[in-house]
Amino acid sequence: MALFRFWQRYGLAYLFVAPALLGMLLVHYGPMLQGIYMGFLDLKLSTLRLYLGAPFVGLANYREILFDPQSTFRTGFLYAVRTTLLYALVVNALTLSLGLLFAHVLNRPLFLRGLGRTLFLLPWVVPSYVVGLLWGFMWLKNGVINTLLVDVLHLLPEKPHWLIGPLTFLAIVLPTVWRGWPFVMVTYLAALQAIPQELYEAAKVDGATPWQRFRYITWPSLRPVTAILLLYGLLGTLYSFNIVYMMFGHGAGYPGEWGDLLMTNLFRNTFGMWNFGLGAAASTLYMLLTLVLILFWYRAFREDLKAR
Amino acid sequence: MREERWLAWGAGGVLVLGLLGQLFPILWMVNTSLMTQLEAATGSLFPKAPQWGNYLEIWRALPFFQYLKNSLLVCTLTTLFALGVATLAGYALARFRFPGAELFGGSVLLTQVIPGILFLIPIYIMYIAFQNWAREALGLEVRLVGSYTGLVLTYTAFFVPISIWILRGFFASIPKELEEAALVDGATPFQAFYRVILPLALPGIAATAVYIFLTAWDELLFAQIPTTEATATIPVGIRNFVGNFQNRYDLVMAAATVATLPVLLLFFLVQRWLIQGLTAGAVKG
Numbered sequence: 001m002a003l004f005r006f007w008q009r010y011g012l013a014y015l016f017v018a019p020a021l022l023g024m025l026l027v028h029y030g031p032m033l034q035g036i037y038m039g040f041l042d043l044k045l046s047t048l049r050l051y052l053g054a055p056f057v058g059l060a061n062y063r064e065i066l067f068d069p070q071s072t073f074r075t076g077f078l079y080a081v082r083t084t085l086l087y088a089l090v091v092n093a094l095t096l097s098l099g100l101l102f103a104h105v106l107n108r109p110l111f112l113r114g115l116g117r118t119l120f121l122l123p124w125v126v127p128s129y130v131v132g133l134l135w136g137f138m139w140l141k142n143g144v145i146n147t148l149l150v151d152v153l154h155l156l157p158e159k160p161h162w163l164i165g166p167l168t169f170l171a172i173v174l175p176t177v178w179r180g181w182p183f184v185m186v187t188y189l190a191a192l193q194a195i196p197q198e199l200y201e202a203a204k205v206d207g208a209t210p211w212q213r214f215r216y217i218t219w220p221s222l223r224p225v226t227a228i229l230l231l232y233g234l235l236g237t238l239y240s241f242n243i244v245y246m247m248f249g250h251g252a253g254y255p256g257e258w259g260d261l262l263m264t265n266l267f268r269n270t271f272g273m274w275n276f277g278l279g280a281a282a283s284t285l286y287m288l289l290t291l292v293l294i295l296f297w298y299r300a301f302r303e304d305l306k307a308r
Numbered sequence: 309m310r311e312e313r314w315l316a317w318g319a320g321g322v323l324v325l326g327l328l329g330q331l332f333p334i335l336w337m338v339n340t341s342l343m344t345q346l347e348a349a350t351g352s353l354f355p356k357a358p359q360w361g362n363y364l365e366i367w368r369a370l371p372f373f374q375y376l377k378n379s380l381l382v383c384t385l386t387t388l389f390a391l392g393v394a395t396l397a398g399y400a401l402a403r404f405r406f407p408g409a410e411l412f413g414g415s416v417l418l419t420q421v422i423p424g425i426l427f428l429i430p431i432y433i434m435y436i437a438f439q440n441w442a443r444e445a446l447g448l449e450v451r452l453v454g455s456y457t458g459l460v461l462t463y464t465a466f467f468v469p470i471s472i473w474i475l476r477g478f479f480a481s482i483p484k485e486l487e488e489a490a491l492v493d494g495a496t497p498f499q500a501f502y503r504v505i506l507p508l509a510l511p512g513i514a515a516t517a518v519y520i521f522l523t524a525w526d527e528l529l530f531a532q533i534p535t536t537e538a539t540a541t542i543p544v545g546i547r548n549f550v551g552n553f554q555n556r557y558d559l560v561m562a563a564a565t566v567a568t569l570p571v572l573l574l575f576f577l578v579q580r581w582l583i584q585g586l587t588a589g590a591v592k593g
Contacts, residue, residue, distance in 0.1 A: 010404070010406040010407065012400075012404070012497050012498060013400045013404035013405075013406035013409075014406065015396075016396040016397060016399060016400035016404070017396070017397045017400045017401075017412055019392075019393045019396065019397070020393050020394065020396070020397035020416070020468050020469075020472060021397075021412065023393060023464065023465035023468050024415065024416070024419055024465070024468070024469065026465065027427075027431060027461075027462060027465030027466065028419040028422060028427065028465065028469075029415070029419075030430070030434070031426075031427035031430035031431045031434060032422050032426060032427050032430075034427070034430035034433075034434075035426040035427050035429070035430050036426075038429070038430070051433055101322075102322075102323075102326060105319045105322055105323055106323070108319070110319075110323075114580075116323065116327065117583070118576075118579050119327060119330065119331060120326065120327065120330050121575075121579070121583070122330065122331065122334060122572070122575075123330055123333070123334065125522065125568075125571050125572055125575040126334065126568050126571075126572075127525060127526045127543065127567060127568060127571065128526050129526065129528050129543045129546065129547070129567075130337075130546075130564045130567055130568050133546070133550065133560060133561075133564050134333055134336070134337050134561070134564060135333065137340070137557055137560070137561065138333065138336060140351075142349070142350060142351040143351060144336055144351065144353075146351075147351050147353065178329070178330070178333065182330065183586075186583050186587055187586075187587045189587075190583075190584075190587035190588065191587075235420055235421070239423055239424065241424075241528070241529055242526065242528050242529075242543075245528070246528075246547070246550075262423075263423070263424075263425060263529075266423075266425045267425055267529070270425065270429075276429060279425070280426065280429075283423050283425050283426035284426065286423050286425075286426075287421060287422060287423055287426060290421050290423070291421055294421060
């Protein structure tokens, strides 16, 4: 009887969420748990047939990744952690500030503003694997970027190799920013247009400077949007794969320590080297790293999220 | 007001510069796709004569039609299924109070923290195991690996969580009174959802649909493992193509242009309310 009443009350709700829940269990959480377990196994090409029955080695994989100075896997992984964190930091700082700047520029009556907004957004629609191919081609020593910088504008004395050494970092950051900031801009633009104009007029009457108007009216209204954009941006950059993968020999090439992100690094090391146990352990650490960053994000923006 | 005019000029200059930077790479892609092999490799600025034949050549060099068909099919089916599942769950999260709602909402968000690389292999092996089990226990030939079914299933599950989160915001922004009025008039809760709220949420649902389609079109990591040549989507096809035609940048850029064109057209068709829909989701939550 109680069960019947429970069903009558919540049945529809549970029916509505059931398909999503099933999908998440089957494709997200089930495989995730298997993946975490794989990190404790000696799962290589030779033991792949055994899958989860492969020899259990406890924390050996984690020990190698964290403490074994001889391990080449560890060296590459640590470089990738560094590059990925820097990449996430720089890309998001640039997309958010460029987006905010251009949202302000576009938030005024302008000739053909609608068309301008659409054209700005075009790179966001270009598939990211195409972005990787295209920029990889443009960065070549004889590519158009060097032609423009050296032959046309004479900004540099000679043509640099953009895809070798520390310059690689710039070569992967710029395309990501190029594709990412327009969406930030249109979102900020929508948020700016939602701020009541009376607030600005009142502030002007009270003699507030433009900076004070930004600091005390604009920014507090933009914080919740910023929180959401930063969350999307963090997840997007930490798990970025396509651009780097396609830029360096479509996955066959090594992007170098300044271009190799965690996704490309682990993909190469797991599938190229058939190191599934080691790869799974590293992926688990990777997930924990992301979780920690998301926790920091949550602490920083908790109040803004509640206000929504 | 001299300051105002100075500001307007500065803003105009920044806009033009920004627009140039945004459009140049896309124009360069199309420009290169019309060059000869030599022009593309030596860094010429313009093709002497546009090589429209490049577009015919990629069609001959690889089964591009097949890839295009595969991508369209997989992305369309994924969009439909994911949308159906996510609409129901998003509505439930926005409107129903039920035990476990918080836990469900949290676990929807938490899926986004799992790196794809962690569950790529388990999914693959799980699909193979299911195929074997279906053959031995049920006598059924189910193909999940190297078939549309497997890819659509995986993608659907992938894009459901983010879609739930976007749609929940749309449903939450529709006044509750509308359903309450329908209930008073004798509608069942399901009828109130189906007849009253769903039509109102249609713009948001459509915007989410386009978002899912664009994201699915862009997926490469999972697409390349469980597909065969017959079911390969465009990114996989292009990746294989680039491997075989390392130095034919003219052809590679032609292929890249063809891969971009469908989503660009879609975007131009729907851009006005796509932008409105997606930004409204982020601004209002």
